[in-house]
Amino acid sequence: MFVGRQAQLARLEALLQQVRADKDSKPGRALLIRGRRRVGKSRLVEEFVDRADVPHVFFAASGRPVRDELHLFAQEVAASNLPGAELFSGVELAGWDAALRLLATALPDDGSVVVLDEIPYLVASDESFEGTLQRAFDRELARKRVVVIGIGSDLGMMEALNEYGRPFHQRATEMVVPPLTPSEVGDLLDLPAADAFDAHIVTGGLPLICNEWPTAMPLMDYLGQAVSDPTSALLVSGERSLAAEFPSDAQARTVLTAIGSGERTFTNIGRAADIPQGSLNRSLTTLVAKRVVAADEPLSTKPGSKDKRYRVADPYLRFWLAFLGPHLDEIERGRGDRVLARIRASWASWRGRTIEPVIREALERLAPPVLTGEDGVPGVVGGYWTRTNNPEIDLVVGDRAPVAKRVLALGSIKWLENAPFDRHDLGELHAHRTQLPGAAVDTPLIAVARSGCSVDGVEHFGPDELLAHD
Secondary structure (H helix, E strand, O other), X not given: OOOOOHHHHHHHHHHXXXXXXOOOOXXXXXXXXXXXXXXXXXXXXXXHHHHHOOOEEEEEOOOOOHHHHXXXXXXXXXXXXXXXXXXXXXXXXXXXXHHHHHHHHHOOOOOEEEEEEOHHHHHHHOOOHHHHHHHHHHHOHHHOOEEEEEEEOOHHHHHHHOOOOOOOOOOEEEEEOOOOOHHHHHHHHOOOHHHHHHHHXXXXXXXXXXXXXXXXXXXXXXXXXHOOXXXXXXXXXXXXXXXXXXXXXXXXXXXXXXXXXOOOOHHHHHHHHOOOHHHHHHHHHHHHHOOOEEEEOOOEOOOOOOOOEEEEOOHHHHHHHXXXXXXXXXXXXXXXXXXXXXXXXXXXXXXXXXXXXXXXXXXXXXOOHHHEOOXXXXXXXXXXXXXXXXXXXXXXXXXXOOEOOOEEEEEEXXXXXXXXXXXXXXXXXXXXXXXXXXXXXXXXXXXXXXXXXXXXXXXXXXXXXXXXXX
């Protein structure tokens, strides 16, 4: 079942119509699509080409040697509905230059789509691929009424492909396919707002996992069902993502596992991973470049803070690393009940930390007046901490990040089942306001609480308000 993604589908359809109607001598267009692994990028494009009903070829690279990839590419084109597909029957391609030139001759005159999925694999296996693609596009493909779509899950590499100094610079537009938002997850699963946030931090907004979750089923019921099935998408997606992201980098996986277990500082991550400082630096650089790990910095008007905190960027992978990955052997032995018991025991404390970046993103999407500067521009939502965690402030809104010129607001997240934001929480927030660089005595205060707010003097946001404009 294909759900959502209407904005992305509309953009793809508009791009194809533009190509088909363009009177320019080079009507061809290129689009680079990126997004987290298993977020549904390939499924989106498959849906697009099915609806467009134009000749197309969809080639998914697999990370094999160049010769093997070329052989598979020829087979894929030969089996496609391109009018010149027979040109590829039984052909042995000498390289990507010859393959793309021959592809151009196989395209029709009235509109087509060429999809190169997992394009980072092609770049990694052939250092000349970017230049080859650029030349083929400029000389051949751009002269055709074709949309060339490159898809990739390596976020850092996909961003770099279109940067200044790279061969394909300014030849492609870009599209990011995000995970489903908490609101979209709630709509898909027919869950109330608070439960939609819970479902989001478990599934990460990945459509494949959401489609497995029975409509309106409570969280723990779904988890009990999932951990009793070793083939559940909730279980296998994490391992498959890591295997694809780090096929031979065991050290990066070790560091990622340490972060997933809850370690956040450089020192503690190194201690848990048991690797030297230099090796840790290299692994963290790789993980951040791939956008698998986020390196958060405290937000205030104080410059020069280097106290980074690391977290797994994808909520689903955070959940998998914390509760599922270390215990797959138990699930395979039929003891998913033990895994579920651990989740129940740690759920409240784990959720309290994991929900923070999700709440910050939801507030930025909501952009209420309290988060907006005098110039009408919505602020950036982050957090603030010191090396000793005194204070540690859940929400800080600045006019820019990580060093703000002005702090617009600060606040607290209290995401407990039956405990509203109360007088004690307000007193703590007042104390934090005096400790935050850039905050003034009249800086507005925000309370984000799952179970409501029992005091005045703060701008309160509950689950329903957070999803109002999600």
